[in-house]
Amino acid sequence: MKSAPSLQCEMAADRIARRITARLSEGEALLPYEIIERLRAARTRAVSERRREIRLLHTHAQAASSASIQGGSMMLGGSGDSGDEGGKWWRVLVSTIPVFALVAGLVIYNVKSDESVLHEVTEVDTALLTDDLPPAAYADPGFIQYLKTAADTSEQH
Numbered sequence: 001m002k003s004a005p006s007l008q009c010e011m012a013a014d015r016i017a018r019r020i021t022a023r024l025s026e027g028e029a030l031l032p033y034e035i036i037e038r039l040r041a042a043r044t045r046a047v048s049e050r051r052r053e054i055r056l057l058h059t060h061a062q063a064a065s066s067a068s069i070q071g072g073s074m075m076l077g078g079s080g081d082s083g084d085e086g087g088k089w090w091r092v093l094v095s096t097i098p099v100f101a102l103v104a105g106l107v108i109y110n111v112k113s114d115e116s117v118l119h120e121v122t123e124v125d126t127a128l129l130t131d132d133l134p135p136a137a138y139a140d141p142g143f144i145q146y147l148k149t150a151a152d153t154s155e156q157h
Contacts, residue, residue: 032139032141032144
């Protein structure tokens with residue numbers, strides 16, 4: 001169960017997110033269709049990433065609670081003699097290996113996902129900067145109409 005301050009912080013973050021979303025939606029009508037579609041795709045990716053993070057946190061919390069339950073039963077089931085010091089250290093070492101593996105996996109996943117996003121952004125920026133047109137032309141509604149008519153003309157020939 002979440003503590004009251006973390007729940008309040010999460011609720012405040014949700015309220016701020018709703019305000020930002022409402023404000024962005026107001027200005028959406030002024031944008032060209034292609035930009036609206038790119039924003040929709042980005043929004044969909046962001047929502048799915050957030051859901052994945054929430055599932056991961058939920059899974060991690062369940063694993064931690066089951067590990068603490070298992071740890072408690074291990075303590076109860078352990079032998080009572082104090083001559084088993086080596087066995088205790090061995091159990092501690094073995095129980096930390098999955099945690100380190102999980103942390104390493106999360107770090108690797110985070111680095112790879114950051115690299116893929118960076119690669120996508122780099123490709124778009126490179127295409128925009130090496131194109132014959134300035135980037136401002138892509139936001140011009142007249143340019144979009146020109147592209148549509150040019151595509152129609154090329155299809156007829």
